[in-house]
Amino acid sequence: MHVHYSTEMQPCSINEKWDCGIVNHSPYSVLGGAPLLGKVPGVKDVPVAAVGMLGYLVLAGFALVRRRGLVLLGCLVGLGFSLYLTHIEKDVLETYCIYCVTSLGLISIETLLAAGWWIAGRRRVG
Secondary structure (H helix, E strand, O other), rough: HHHHHOOOOOOOOOOOOOOOHHOOOOHHHHEHHHHHHHHOOOOOOHHHHHHHHHHHHHHHHHHHOHHHHHHHHHHHHHHHHHHHHHHHHHHHHOOOOOOHHHHHHHHHHHHHHHHEEEEEEHHOOO
16 A cells, blocks of 8 residues: 555565556556456545455454355455456566565465365364
């Protein structure tokens, strides 16, 4: 979120292939803009970073109340969205953001852990 709203030089501006400022100031960095998901009624430029932070909080909430299936489903949705954004970075912007790649790594690990947790819960019940 800080990078999205900042106009300063970013510490992750490493070279022409790694620059969080370019990624986080692109039209793809907000929901409600035409490039990402099309015009969404009532949604005006919500930063993707805010959606990601909310998603992680929802996952934590589901995990705290031990809703294994919802955790796994949420992780799969988050992973799919993160992979879509990585595709945008690679094929459209041709620039990566270290925060985005880190988030992809985290949601990938969380998805694997959630799948294992879900499977373990199914085996114990069945």
